[in-house]
Amino acid sequence: MIMKGGNTSQTITQALKDIYALKKPNAVLYKKKNITRPFEDSTSLEFFSKKTDCSLFLFGSHNKKRPNNLIFGRLFDFHVLDMIELGIEKYVSLSEIKTSKCPEGTKPMLVFAGEAFDTDSEHRRLKSLLIDFFRGPTVSAVRLAGLEHILHFTALEGKIYMRSYRCLLKKSGCRTPRIELEEIGPSFDFVLRRTHLASDDLYKLAHRQPKALKPKKKKNISHDAFGTKFGRVHMQKQDLSKLHTRKMKGLRKRRGEEVAEDQDGQAPKVAKLES
Amino acid sequence: PWWSLVVLHHINYDPEVVQRVFLYSHVGHDPLTSLTNMAACSVEELLAKAEQEEAAKLKSISVQKELDLEFDIGNLLACDRNRIESRDFRQQKKEDFLLSLARDNTQLLINEIWKQPTERVEEVIVVKLAAPTTPLPREKPPPKPRPPTKWEEFAKLKGIQKKKKTNLVWDETAKEWKRRWGYKRAKDDTKEWLIEVPESADPSEDQFAKRVKAKKERVAKNEFNRLKNIARAQKVKVPGMGLTPKAQQSKDELSRAVSVAKTSTASVGRFQDRLPKEKAPKNTGKRRKFEPLIGDFSSERQKQLELLKVMDSKRPKLDVTKAVNKQMREEDREEATAKHKKAAGKRGRRGNMSGKGRYRYRAEAEKMVVVHSYRPNWPDELELSPGDVILVLSKHEEERWFGRLQDGQRGYFPASCVMELSQVNLPAKALRRSLSVRSSACNNDSGVRGRHVNGHILQARWRGSRGGSGGAGLDGGQGESESPFLAQRPQIPLPQPVASQPQMHRSPGLLHRILSKCRKKTECQGATNGAFEGD
Numbered sequence: 098m099i100m101k102g103g104n105t106s107q108t109i110t111q112a113l114k115d116i117y118a119l120k121k122p123n124a125v126l127y128k129k130k131n132i133t134r135p136f137e138d139s140t141s142l143e144f145f146s147k148k149t150d151c152s153l154f155l156f157g158s159h160n161k162k163r164p165n166n167l168i169f170g171r172l173f174d175f176h177v178l179d180m181i182e183l184g185i186e187k188y189v190s191l192s193e194i195k196t197s198k199c200p201e202g203t204k205p206m207l208v209f210a211g212e213a214f215d216t217d218s219e220h221r222r223l224k225s226l227l228i229d230f231f232r233g234p235t236v237s238a239v240r241l242a243g244l245e246h247i248l249h250f251t252a253l254e255g256k257i258y259m260r261s262y263r264c265l266l267k268k269s270g271c272r273t274p275r276i277e278l279e280e281i282g283p284s285f286d287f288v289l290r291r292t293h294l295a296s297d298d299l300y301k302l303a304h305r306q307p308k309a310l311k312p313k314k315k316k317n318i319s320h321d322a323f324g325t326k327f328g329r330v331h332m333q334k335q336d337l338s339k340l341h342t343r344k345m346k347g348l349r350k351r352r353g354e355e356v357a358e359d360q361d362g363q364a365p366k367v368a369k370l371e372s
Numbered sequence: 373p374w375w376s377l378v379v380l381h382h383i384n385y386d387p388e389v390v391q392r393v394f395l396y397s398h399v400g401h402d403p404l405t406s407l408t409n410m411a412a413c414s415v416e417e418l419l420a421k422a423e424q425e426e427a428a429k430l431k432s433i434s435v436q437k438e439l440d441l442e443f444d445i446g447n448l449l450a451c452d453r454n455r456i457e458s459r460d461f462r463q464q465k466k467e468d469f470l471l472s473l474a475r476d477n478t479q480l481l482i483n484e485i486w487k488q489p490t491e492r493v494e495e496v497i498v499v500k501l502a503a504p505t506t507p508l509p510r511e512k513p514p515p516k517p518r519p520p521t522k523w524e525e526f527a528k529l530k531g532i533q534k535k536k537k538t539n540l541v542w543d544e545t546a547k548e549w550k551r552r553w554g555y556k557r558a559k560d561d562t563k564e565w566l567i568e569v570p571e572s573a574d575p576s577e578d579q580f581a582k583r584v585k586a587k588k589e590r591v592a593k594n595e596f597n598r599l600k601n602i603a604r605a606q607k608v609k610v611p612g613m614g615l616t617p618k619a620q621q622s623k624d625e626l627s628r629a630v631s632v633a634k635t636s637t638a639s640v641g642r643f644q645d646r647l648p649k650e651k652a653p654k655n656t657g658k659r660r661k662f663e664p665l666i667g668d669f670s671s672e673r674q675k676q677l678e679l680l681k682v683m684d685s686k687r688p689k690l691d692v693t694k695a696v697n698k699q700m701r702e703e704d705r706e707e708a709t710a711k712h713k714k715a716a717g718k719r720g721r722r723g724n725m726s727g728k729g730r731y732r733y734r735a736e737a738e739k740m741v742v743v744h745s746y747r748p749n750w751p752d753e754l755e756l757s758p759g760d761v762i763l764v765l766s767k768h769e770e771e772r773w774f775g776r777l778q779d780g781q782r783g784y785f786p787a788s789c790v791m792e793l794s795q796v797n798l799p800a801k802a803l804r805r806s807l808s809v810r811s812s813a814c815n816n817d818s819g820v821r822g823r824h825v826n827g828h829i830l831q832a833r834w835r836g837s838r839g840g841s842g843g844a845g846l847d848g849g850q851g852e853s854e855s856p857f858l859a860q861r862p863q864i865p866l867p868q869p870v871a872s873q874p875q876m877h878r879s880p881g882l883l884h885r886i887l888s889k890c891r892k893k894t895e896c897q898g899a900t901n902g903a904f905e906g907d
Contacts, residue, residue: 123655152511174513210452224451229508232447238498239448241490244482249474253456260470264478269432270425273486276479278471303509308517 098125098142098151100254102158108165108188109157115191115283116155119261121201124232125149134170136293139177147175163290169226173295175301180293181223187286199246199263204233206264211252217273220252221295239338241310247278256321257287363366433483435476443484446504451483458740561588738764740775740790752782762790 098282099113117126133141135156137198142154151285152175156168163184191198207228213220231248244264251258261282295303442451450472460469490499520528527534540549543558567579603609620628635641651863663672739761746756754777756762762785764775773790776782 100807115823171509173511174510178509204448206448206478206481207449208450208452208481210454210456210477212453212455214451215453225506228447228449228506232449235446235504236501238500240487241497241499244448244485247474247478249470249472249477249513251456251473254458258466258470260474262471262474262478264482266482271430271433273433273483275432276475276482278475280467280471295465300509302513305510305514307514314617348517352492 098127098149100127100145100147100154100156100167101130102134102138102156103128103130104159105157106159106165108185109159109167111190112167112185112188112283113155117214118191118201119205119231119270119282125151125291134175135170135180136182136291139180142170142177142306143172143175146172153325155230166290167287169172169223169230171226174256174301176228177293178295178303179226181226182290183289185285186256186288187284189284191281191283194241194280194284195280196263196279196281203246203369204232204236204239205231205246205248205261207231208247208249212250219292219294222292223257223289226251231296246282248282255288257285257289259283259285259287267328273355305357409618433479435479437476437480441477441480442507445485445488446502447506448485449506450477450484452477491501493746738792740764740792743788743791744789746785746789748783750784752783753787754781756785756789764790 099117101110113126117124127145131141135142142156146152146154152172154168154170154172156170158168160166163182165185165188166182167185168180168182172176209224209227215221215225220330227250244266247262247264249258249262250258251260260280261277261284263281265277265279267277269275272365294300317328321327376707408808426804437452437454439453442453443449444451456473468638484731488496489500492498504837526532539552541552541558542548543550546558549554552558562580562583564583567583569577569579573579618625634644638645684826742756742760742762744756745758746754748755754762754775760777762775762777765782766774767787768774771787772784773787774782774784776792
């Protein structure tokens with residue numbers, strides 16, 4: 098859900114449109130202004146999410162106190178889980194960069210750079226939120242030639258730089274191609290403002306998976322340290338004298354003994370047939 | 373030599389040939405030393421060149437990083453944890469720095485993706501992605517597991533474990549493994565060829581048919597229970613077992629069938645006509661709810677202790693006064709309706725009975741003064757002379773009221789002959805309280821003598837409602853009460869109001885009836901009249 102606040106500037110509207118273009122089939126852009134403050138009262142957001150069945154939202158607004166404000170947020174069970182406010186310091190729109198763009202609906206590759214995304218808790222949540230926001234639908238297989246779009250986030254000196262590139266797969270000597278990038282999409286310089294993060298237990302609750310999704314353990318399969326697969330085969334008790342093994346020529350008995358054995362061997366054979 | 377030139381030509385295009393070059397070099401070394409010495413130098417150069425070029429190629433896709441990146445191929449995600457030197461950042465132009473960083477990271481990600489297994493789908497090479505590994509919160513909470521069924525709950529309560537039974541059972545007679553249940557099962561009693569006739573059974577009975585029939589009944593019952601379970605699970609109301617078609621149906625079953633049929637209309641039976649003598653169904657609605665066998669032990673204990681306490685206490689279990697009054701009220705009510713219908717038929721009046729008229733005992737009796745004289749036309753009417761004070765007891769009909777004169781005579785009179793007093797009556801509550809005290813005292817004395825109970829109450833009420841006579845009158849009334857009543861009965865056998873006559877006949881067995889009715893359910897419909905609570 099991409100929506101506007103009570104007051105918006107040209108930058109904000111353009112930014113919202115660009116992000117909508119990035120997320121094209123899976124997003125809805127509202128044209129009307131909504132006079133709400135997500136950080137104070139999130140009931141209208143929840144109402145909208147129930148109506149459209151969306152759990153991610155982007156709210157853009159512009160005040161004197163917080164110019165060019167974007168609020169990224171997500172909901173769990175139609176209640177607000179996380180909300181992070183980012184201010185746009187520098188913005189270059191899609192239309193300003195005049196290169197050919199990727200087709201819409203391509204699953205982008207996401208790259209996060211910077212220590213802050215691992216050390217700082219707020220940045221970690223921001224990372225998780227951005228992954229949730231920008232990754233496309235989960236697919237089981239991807240066309241190799243279709244890996245074109247890249248979103249690169251860098252956390253540096255308290256700012257977050259978002260760049261969008263198109264990757265060109267060049268021939269290299271081996272199977273894996275060499276990458277060359279060219280910038281296409283909108284580029285943002287964000288600064289982290291307010292955050293409203295969910296409490297730890299709510300966050301944990303939101304991560305609970307149903308039992309059915311857990312991978313089912315296959316019985317009778319075990320692995321040892323080297324990765325060899327072991328299993329047990331259950332058999333009935335075998336009559337070892339009747340086993341058909343390889344006949345080693347050297348272990349065979351000599352002539353005289355053989356004749357006697359043959360005779361013995363034949364008699365039980367006949368008996369078997371009869372029964 | 374000529375072959376070296378050829379090899380050089382190939383090296384630029386096919387790395388596999390480099391390996392062949394090695395082989396050739398080894399082969400070349402042994403037999404032709406002089407030649408190979410010369411060739412060796414150039415071969416080594418070649419090999420060095422080949423290595424360099426390979427490295428260069430791999431260099432094109434290799435990236436040096438301090439820390440390895442973390443990959444989540446399912447999400448096409450890469451995380452770079454290396455420190456970014458702000459110095460480098462500020463030296464270069466921002467965009468170029470970011471571009472180079474992005475390029476490096478993307479190259480590593482692509483390398484990782486290319487390691488995954490690929491397959492060809494409709495002339496397109498597709499790489500299979502693993503499941504995403506980064507934990508992300510769900511949009512909606514996971515669905516709740518289905519609630520346990522009735523059996524599961526019971527089994528849990530009783531501690532019944534699920535035992536896995538074998539599918540096959542050894543059948544001795546057939547000497548083979550047969551199914552435990554189902555087609556051609558091990559113990560099928562309908563398939564036996566020999567049945568011993570039990571001693572108690574009828575010799576002409578067909579035991580085989582009996583078994584088959586029993587089996588059919590079991591199957592039918594099972595099916596019925598299954599359907600009932602489904603109906604219960606889906607909360608669909610079905611009529612009870614009593615409505616299955618039968619040859620002989622008892623009165624109860626028929627009445628229940630009628631009631632079920634009545635309520636099976638769209639308006640749930642609200643506008644269905646009733647037969648003239650049909651009574652309203654008694655047991656519709658909520659039936660008694662019984663506590664479960666193994667429920668809350670503390671509450672059960674509490675209830676039982678209370679019961680014992682009640683049993684122990686000296687209070688009488690049967691509140692005679694209450695019972696008596698209830699019984700009387702019921703009878704009067706029935707009788708009033710019957711009488712009114714008869715009256716309506718007789719006099720051609722509209723059966724428009726006021727609510728007040730139904731109750732014979734009214735606390736607010738009105739004192740009126742007779743203004744016109746009246747000569748009685750009917751045996752139950754009073755003779756009025758102007759100036760008499762008459763106590764109007766009931767206004768059954770609009771024009772014909774029932775009242776009592778000062779000398780004790782009771783009867784009907786036309787309403788036009790009397791006029792209201794301007795006197796203020798005693799407050800109703802005081803009346804009632806005095807009434808109740810009187811009546812309870814009276815009743816306690818004559819608890820057993822049901823015959824006179826009625827009269828006592830009547831008298832007590834009349835006494836109390838007089839009010840003006842004061843305490844003396846009330847006290848004196850006790851002794852008098854019996855006699856006037858008793859006296860009156862022989863005095864005015866006929867002018868008595870029709871209502872009280874049946875009363876006389878009824879009263880001997882009144883207490884018996886009350887005691888027998890004790891156990892029956894009371895039909896206390898509507899709000900209780902406060903006037904009778906004191907009784």
